[in-house]
Amino acid sequence: MSTERTDHIPSGRDRHRPLAPPAWLLNGLRPSTAPIPWAAVVRSAVALSVPLAVGFALDEPEYGALVSMGALSGVIGDTADAYRMRILNIAVPQLFGAVGVALGTLVFGHGWLAVGALTLIALVSGMISSIGTVASVSGLLLLLNAVIGAGLPLPQPWWTAPLLMCAGGLFVLALTLLGWPLRGRQPERDAVAATYRALADTLQAAGGPDYAEHRQQLTQALNQAYDLVLGRRARLHGHSPALVRLLTQLNVVIPLVEAAPAAHLRGRPLPPEIPAAVRDLAAAVEEGRTGTPVLELPAPHTPAERAVDSALRHAASHVFLAEPDPYVLDDRLGRPAALHVRARRAVRDMMLSRASWRYGLRLALCIGLAQSLVSLIEVERSYWVALTVTFVLKPDFGSVFSRAVLRALGTAAGLVIAAAVLAEVPRGWWDVPVMMVLAALIPAFSAKGYAFQTAAITPVILLLSDLLNHQGFDLIRPRLVDSLIGCAIALVAGYLLWPESWHTRIGDRLADTVDDAARYVERAFGAHPPTEAGLRKTRTARLQARRRIYRDLSDVRSEFQRALTEPPPTGTRAAAWWPLVVAVERIVDATTAARVRVDHGARPPEPAEVDGITLRLRALAGAVRSTTTPVRSEPEPTDDESGVLFSLHQELAAARAITDPRG
Numbered sequence: 001m002s003t004e005r006t007d008h009i010p011s012g013r014d015r016h017r018p019l020a021p022p023a024w025l026l027n028g029l030r031p032s033t034a035p036i037p038w039a040a041v042v043r044s045a046v047a048l049s050v051p052l053a054v055g056f057a058l059d060e061p062e063y064g065a066l067v068s069m070g071a072l073s074g075v076i077g078d079t080a081d082a083y084r085m086r087i088l089n090i091a092v093p094q095l096f097g098a099v100g101v102a103l104g105t106l107v108f109g110h111g112w113l114a115v116g117a118l119t120l121i122a123l124v125s126g127m128i129s130s131i132g133t134v135a136s137v138s139g140l141l142l143l144l145n146a147v148i149g150a151g152l153p154l155p156q157p158w159w160t161a162p163l164l165m166c167a168g169g170l171f172v173l174a175l176t177l178l179g180w181p182l183r184g185r186q187p188e189r190d191a192v193a194a195t196y197r198a199l200a201d202t203l204q205a206a207g208g209p210d211y212a213e214h215r216q217q218l219t220q221a222l223n224q225a226y227d228l229v230l231g232r233r234a235r236l237h238g239h240s241p242a243l244v245r246l247l248t249q250l251n252v253v254i255p256l257v258e259a260a261p262a263a264h265l266r267g268r269p270l271p272p273e274i275p276a277a278v279r280d281l282a283a284a285v286e287e288g289r290t291g292t293p294v295l296e297l298p299a300p301h302t303p304a305e306r307a308v309d310s311a312l313r314h315a316a317s318h319v320f321l322a323e324p325d326p327y328v329l330d331d332r333l334g335r336p337a338a339l340h341v342r343a344r345r346a347v348r349d350m351m352l353s354r355a356s357w358r359y360g361l362r363l364a365l366c367i368g369l370a371q372s373l374v375s376l377i378e379v380e381r382s383y384w385v386a387l388t389v390t391f392v393l394k395p396d397f398g399s400v401f402s403r404a405v406l407r408a409l410g411t412a413a414g415l416v417i418a419a420a421v422l423a424e425v426p427r428g429w430w431d432v433p434v435m436m437v438l439a440a441l442i443p444a445f446s447a448k449g450y451a452f453q454t455a456a457i458t459p460v461i462l463l464l465s466d467l468l469n470h471q472g473f474d475l476i477r478p479r480l481v482d483s484l485i486g487c488a489i490a491l492v493a494g495y496l497l498w499p500e501s502w503h504t505r506i507g508d509r510l511a512d513t514v515d516d517a518a519r520y521v522e523r524a525f526g527a528h529p530p531t532e533a534g535l536r537k538t539r540t541a542r543l544q545a546r547r548r549i550y551r552d553l554s555d556v557r558s559e560f561q562r563a564l565t566e567p568p569p570t571g572t573r574a575a576a577w578w579p580l581v582v583a584v585e586r587i588v589d590a591t592t593a594a595r596v597r598v599d600h601g602a603r604p605p606e607p608a609e610v611d612g613i614t615l616r617l618r619a620l621a622g623a624v625r626s627t628t629t630p631v632r633s634e635p636e637p638t639d640d641e642s643g644v645l646f647s648l649h650q651e652l653a654a655a656r657a658i659t660d661p662r663g
Contacts, residue, residue: 070168094169097141104149126360151383196282255311388486414458
């Protein structure tokens with residue numbers, strides 16, 4: 001059996017090398033390997049430059065700048081793949097942005113009334129940001145545009161700026177939807193095909209040291225594919241044969257995903273024909289091929305090999321079906337509720353969530369401080385202070401601490417570009433080609449990291465601001481000073497003064513995941529109903545539980561990655577608990593592998609053995625909740641190497657050793 005451990009955490013020697021920049025800073029400044037979205041690059045260049053050209057042509061450059069500002073919001077919010085999701089991701093936040101700029105315009109120049117209004121808007125913005133992705137962008141634009149409306153003299157009457165900025169966002173949406181008639185379901189189809197390719201890579205890595213990394217990529221691909229395909233209500237599936245087929249192709253990959261851990265625990269690579277066959281299925285999904293599959297696979301001998309062979313043949317038989325039956329479609333994750341039901345639940349959860357109120361109050365405090373500061377002290381371009389606070393404190397953008405530092409560095413880099421543009425390029429029609437180039441950099445740089453995105457957005461906003469207030473090169477120094485003030489407010493009032501920043505509930509969240517793993521073991525090996533319908537229901541519940549726990553583990557991993565960028569004590573605590581995150585993932589893998597082996601001929605475990613494992617998992621969860629810093633010890637030896645749960649016993653012993661209070 002493979003016993004490799006992945007996800008290296010820097011040692012104390014690595015973290016304290018003299019004169020070496022901290023790891024979180026190096027990671028933040030290291031460009032991501034994500035590909036550049038060239039379609040988004042072209043779309044951004046057109047969306048931000050055309051309104052400027054129209055504004056100059058009509059001798060209304062301020063109007064053109066406002067439309068381009070709205071287009072900038074649309075470009076930032078265009079993060080979805082499916083066209084129907086893009087409508088929500090772009091159109092809904094634009095409505096919130098219009099409300100924000102209208103409210104900001106109404107309180108412009110009203111002193112402390114503006115301070116109170118923006119503080120209240122910040123509270124609402126922070127709370128709705130906890131609902132989901134679309135709500136998060138909506139909350140961001142609500143506050144950002146309110147700050148702009150309260151800080152800049154915008155054209156009158158009050159509804160002019162909201163109308164123009166909405167026009168810019170809708171222009172981006174129109175450009176985005178141009179490919180819908182030609183591409184149709186292509187984003188969803190690409191996501192399903194990407195899942196098959198990620199699975200092929202995982203099967204090819206089975207038995208080797210790179211398996212864990214590929215399995216995490218498979219989890220992410222599967223999450224994204226299900227999010228896209230199950231994005232609309234289940235009642236529409238029967239009316240859309242293409243969507244039914246995609247959901248079928250996605251569902252039939254689940255048995256193969258389950259078989260992957262069993263194949264990995266064999267300790268040797270699978271025959272190359274198996275990942276090659278899965279890649280052929282990926283091509284069939286992407287191209288929409290139909291017909292009769294031809295598989296040339298080696299004969300299986302062990303339960304794990306039989307599981308892979310059976311799942312692969314089952315998947316192939318459904319991938320090539322032109323018209324799957326929607327009434328026998330097995331729902332693997334549970335069907336989404338109606339939109340109004342989900343909206344009502346989201347609002348209820350937001351109002352009852354301590355975390356939602358906590359973040360809303362934290363953002364409101366920082367915005368209130370920022371606006372109070374610029375009301376009491378003469379600060380040039382004062383609205384930039386609140387804008388910086390808003391960007392830095394976004395909860396789903398990463399660590400507040402590292403983001404504040406990276407934003408300061410990104411702003412400095414962006415100011416170098418802006419200084420050259422404002423000093424050397426004459427105002428007027430030359431702004432159009434310059435904006436086309438700068439706007440194209442936003443999607444390209446955003447794919448590389450937060451600091452790079454800040455460096456790309458800064459000169460664009462400065463150029464648009466110059467068209468509204470005509471300060472030219474004099475914008476540069478105030479922009480840097482305001483950004484540094486905003487970063488300082490976010491670090492002190494939004495990070496250092498809040499216990500949650502230092503004592504992040506990492507342990508509790510990880511403990512909940514360990515409890516989920518115990519319930520998953522019970523579902524996998526508990527008593528099964530004797531009827532076929534009962535067995536099918538039990539299997540579906542187990543599949544749903546496995547998908548949920550893998551998704552939760554992915555979220556926990558992301559939370560740990562964020563915490564690792566914090567200074568002590570949060571960063572050191574996260575580093576200490578990180579091995580347990582990997583251990584829990586391996587426990588779930590071992591459970592899945594054991595269940596697959598039992599399904600294909602291995603002897604099932606005794607109920608007493610299953611009960612013993614679940615008890616130890618729950619004890620482990622309790623230890624995680626009660627222990628601040630784990631104390632590692634050597635794992636206890638395990639017996640009965642012939643049992644189907646031997647690997648699970650090993651992984652559980654290793655996990656318990658991480659939190660052993662005896663040291």
